[in-house]
Amino acid sequence: MKIAIISPGPFSVPPVKGSSVEHDIDEVSKMFGPGHEVTIYTRTCKSYPRSSTDEGRRMVRFDYKGPRPYLKKISAHLKKLHPDVILVENRPNFVPILRKGLPKVPIFVNMHSHVYADEWFISPENMRKIGRMADGFLTNSEYLRSHYIQKHKIAPDKVHAVHLGVDVSPYQMAKFNDSVTNVKKKLGLRSDDRVMLYAGRLIKAKGVHVLLKAFRKVSKQDAKARLVIVGGTGYGSNRMTPYIRHLKNLAKPLGKKVKFINFIPSKEMPLYYQIGDVVVTPSVWQEPFCRVNLEAMASSKPVITTPKGGIREVVKDGETGYIIPLIEWQKKLPVIWDQLWSVPHLRSQLGKQAFMRAKRFSWYATAQGYLQVFEKALEKRFKVPSVPLKAASF
Structure with a gap:
């Protein structure tokens, strides 16, 4: 043909x-x-x-x-x-x-x-x-x-x-890349920090403001919790916008607990997914698919997301991560975060199941x-x- x-x-x-x-x-x-x-x-x-x-x-x-x-x-x-x-x-x-x-x-x-x-x-x-x-x-x-x-x-x-x-190979190979440790050091992350990772454009539809408000409560109950935000205004753009200023104002009271990283090319993203212990996608708009969820799962990372659009077709609640309605993020994110670190092998099990599901796509x-x-x-x-x-x- x-x-x-x-x-x-x-x-x-x-x-x-x-x-x-x-x-x-x-x-x-x-x-x-x-x-x-x-x-x-x-x-x-x-x-x-x-x-x-x-x-x-x-x-x-x-x-x-x-x-x-x-x-x-x-x-x-x-x-x-x-x-x-x-x-x-x-x-x-x-x-x-x-x-x-x-x-x-x-x-x-x-x-x-x-x-x-x-x-x-x-x-x-x-x-x-x-x-x-x-x-x-x-x-x-x-x-x-x-x-x-x-x-x-x-x-x-x-x-x-x-x-x-998704091609799971580069995401799995990144686990063994020595550069992960170097990136963590550059960001001031310690080996015992518990890292929540956001990857995507910094626009209102992606709900980063929802995440920052909920993370405030997470950080109060967990002194080791850290939030790393990877992304820019658009593809290849790190232009400052009113929305990004708003996000940085929300993050200011949290000090070094929140790290902003500019746009990262897609070829380098497998490395950055390994920085996080959990990947979060607090989407506000009706996501057609949400590629980040699938890439995170290919990296063996549990996903915390919303039930918007086609997300449920990829992420399985309680199996490959958690799906939280937007209005419940401030209430439920701290609870789920506590479970992920207090229940033995939970993160590992969710990560394995996430990877197995990603292989199907x-x-x-x-x-x-x-x-x-x-x-x-x-x-x-x-x-x-x-x-x-x-x-x-x-």
């Missing part, structure tokens, strides 16, 4: 500064296998040549000076490529232009969240038109699948939930899920209708 993948454009593939959508494109496309010809359209980047072949995939890069000129160049190249299927990543508004130039090629849209289908980006009327125009949609959770069916009135048989994956499984959807679409689009045979006359 000849597969064309169109990245949104603002970030490169493979990603240099993070960017989750581009990370997913990179990981899934590696797993399609030698039986498929994969072309990824992305932006030019100083770190990469304009076009190249990487791990069996062809990278075609164009300058990104806005979505329209970027897509115009891609459309012209696609007409020469003659793909069997086109996968548009997180930009449903690309579909009309592509459909006009390539009316017979199946087009799928991979929606990584609800954000780029909201009214600030595309009108409800246009989103419904695109829902009819596209051959199908991929989502990273059943929660997000239901969202597109219910809110955007897309036919249920056109929306397919396929979970994201492989990038190979994600790629196979995509391929099954594409193959069914091709069969449906190009199926020759059967003609009833006339009775033979003698």
